Amino acid sequence: MNIVRSWREQKIMLKIWFPVLRDQDFLFEPGEREHMLDRLAAKLSKTRAELETVFAELQLY
Structure with missing residues (x-):
């Protein structure tokens, strides 16, 4: 998966x-990401x- 969005952007989109x-x-x-x-x-x-599919979809928007 190619990550194009920052973690901050991903959190906002998930919320x-x-x-x-x-x-x-x-x-x-x-060390506790998992x-x-x-x-x-x-x-x-x-x-x-x-x-993981949800995170991959985030990269498309």
């Missing part, structure tokens, strides 16, 4: 697409593969 998400859902300590992604997937009732 627009999924209003249930809040800023605190995106917080993570260095845990944050697991929490996002659980909160959105998506698998990690589905979540």
